[in-house]
Amino acid sequence: MIEQQNMTIVSHRSIAEDIFELVLEGSLTNRMTSPGQFVHVKVTSGSDPLLRRPISICSINQSLNQFTMLYRVSGSGTGTKVLSNLPKGSKVNVLGPLGNGFPLDELEAGQSALLIGGGIGVPPLYELSKRLTERGVNVTHILGFQQKSAVFYQEEFEELGDTYVATVDGSHGIKGFVTDVVDQLSLKSDAYYTCGPTPMLRAVEQKFEHTTGFISMEERMGCGIGACLACVCHVNGDESGLLYKKVCSDGPVFKRGEVIL
Amino acid sequence: MNRLAMELPGLSLKNPIMPASGCFGFGKEYSEFYNLNELGSIMIKATTRETRFGNPTPRVAETSSGMLNAIGLQNPGLDHVMEHELPWLEKYDVPIIANVAGSTVDDYVEVSKRISTAPNVQALELNISCPNVKHGGIAFGTDPHTARELTQKVKEVSSVPVYVKLSPNVSSIVDMALAVEAGGADGLTMINTLVGMRLDRKTGMPIIANKTGGLSGPAIKPVALRMVYEVSQKTSLPIIAMGGVQDAYDALDFISAGASAVAVGTANFVDPHVCPTIIKDLDQILQEWNVNHILDLRGRSWMTHGEAAHHRA
Numbered sequence: 001m002i003e004q005q006n007m008t009i010v011s012h013r014s015i016a017e018d019i020f021e022l023v024l025e026g027s028l029t030n031r032m033t034s035p036g037q038f039v040h041v042k043v044t045s046g047s048d049p050l051l052r053r054p055i056s057i058c059s060i061n062q063s064l065n066q067f068t069m070l071y072r073v074s075g076s077g078t079g080t081k082v083l084s085n086l087p088k089g090s091k092v093n094v095l096g097p098l099g100n101g102f103p104l105d106e107l108e109a110g111q112s113a114l115l116i117g118g119g120i121g122v123p124p125l126y127e128l129s130k131r132l133t134e135r136g137v138n139v140t141h142i143l144g145f146q147q148k149s150a151v152f153y154q155e156e157f158e159e160l161g162d163t164y165v166a167t168v169d170g171s172h173g174i175k176g177f178v179t180d181v182v183d184q185l186s187l188k189s190d191a192y193y194t195c196g197p198t199p200m201l202r203a204v205e206q207k208f209e210h211t212t213g214f215i216s217m218e219e220r221m222g223c224g225i226g227a228c229l230a231c232v233c234h235v236n237g238d239e240s241g242l243l244y245k246k247v248c249s250d251g252p253v254f255k256r257g258e259v260i261l
Numbered sequence: 262m263n264r265l266a267m268e269l270p271g272l273s274l275k276n277p278i279m280p281a282s283g284c285f286g287f288g289k290e291y292s293e294f295y296n297l298n299e300l301g302s303i304m305i306k307a308t309t310r311e312t313r314f315g316n317p318t319p320r321v322a323e324t325s326s327g328m329l330n331a332i333g334l335q336n337p338g339l340d341h342v343m344e345h346e347l348p349w350l351e352k353y354d355v356p357i358i359a360n361v362a363g364s365t366v367d368d369y370v371e372v373s374k375r376i377s378t379a380p381n382v383q384a385l386e387l388n389i390s391c392p393n394v395k396h397g398g399i400a401f402g403t404d405p406h407t408a409r410e411l412t413q414k415v416k417e418v419s420s421v422p423v424y425v426k427l428s429p430n431v432s433s434i435v436d437m438a439l440a441v442e443a444g445g446a447d448g449l450t451m452i453n454t455l456v457g458m459r460l461d462r463k464t465g466m467p468i469i470a471n472k473t474g475g476l477s478g479p480a481i482k483p484v485a486l487r488m489v490y491e492v493s494q495k496t497s498l499p500i501i502a503m504g505g506v507q508d509a510y511d512a513l514d515f516i517s518a519g520a521s522a523v524a525v526g527t528a529n530f531v532d533p534h535v536c537p538t539i540i541k542d543l544d545q546i547l548q549e550w551n552v553n554h555i556l557d558l559r560g561r562s563w564m565t566h567g568e569a570a571h572h573r574a
Contacts, residue, residue: 050478230320232320
């Protein structure tokens, strides 16, 4: 059930270069069921910016009626910039939870999971990691960022399992991309879960050809509920080219190989 | 007292508010938010003869107080709409306006002929104004002669009244309106989106894969209002207006400009409940204003008081 609610900002802080952590409170939190879902946020009540911003859910605390989202400010004059200026106590209009998240029942206690995130694709993996570790799954994280100043939540992930950080320029952790980490450490798992820029998703999918995997996609969205057809993608194996999946309502998480990246 | 109900060609409307084509799919997604029976009508997603995937992504980009889209008429095709989408909508007591698109005259004729026989389709909206496809669409909507001929051909085969959706991307929208009126149109819907563009600040390249897209949202409301104002004075056809409507006051502006009913597009993406909210607010406002019927306000931007009273009678 999707709900629209004015939620209250209980905490809002910068945690890395252009990255903010926002904690919102409201009963809508109770509707959040699976990690990897997202919310559609209206940052002001006016018409500029007009559209909502799709932002993934980073962690859910149902006992406090609160959830956390991490977002990147994408430039001056943008909706996320406006959002970043909202102080504690302000209201934010949230539509959600939207989309289908990562399945948890794929793995049992004692099995291993590889969680691979890139940049602003890292946040949804945090709630996923918490849920998987609760189930007794052994979790390993590979987190990729551009450079040291963009790194966030390393300690939080380290508390849940082995965590490897890669930066493109080598200023922190291992130099290179997340797939370089996989190669260097010969990491293997019973399943992988990944979210990040499309080229990264593609590389991860190719790397683990024979492993069960779940991929969370990103696309520019309009409505967020499956009506406007802004965020469609092609389906693998469809020769007609006419089949499609909507990233917002069929995804954003797809099984490996389900859609064309 | 029912201040909002009205009769337009083919349409018995409980109220003059309806979601605009392309912004509401075939209703399923929004039926999760409210009972679609609350709506005056539903303008369903453009239907073409064959299934269309549409344009590559990205298909949308935000602009100041507006958005650009280039979906490219993605739809499941006439057969699927006839067999699945329209029957699903039959459970609602809401007249459907079927938006018809195509690449050739034959396409329009074929789709119009068949879709107008669906029991809940009470009117067609001839889409000669989609700016996001290579063939057809807007090509039919920018030349008065072509638009008139197409309207005539569709009128010959349609079992229900035909409204023609006008493009703002023309030098004289009045000429287009008069042309389709001469072609036998029963009504007008206006306006479709304005062709626009947004560039990526870093690369300088267009953000939308189609390069250009159709601009909608509050940014285009002044243009739409002006066009309704101009056209409504030159034609006797009823107008269903759209272009940046976000609330009941916006809807009333269009009635004042000369429209009879109002469609809501982009605002559905921002607030899924916007249509029922507008309907509720409209009734409240008219009550506060002591207006007996919403059409008493129609065209008041250009009519004298006496004319307005006469016009409604």
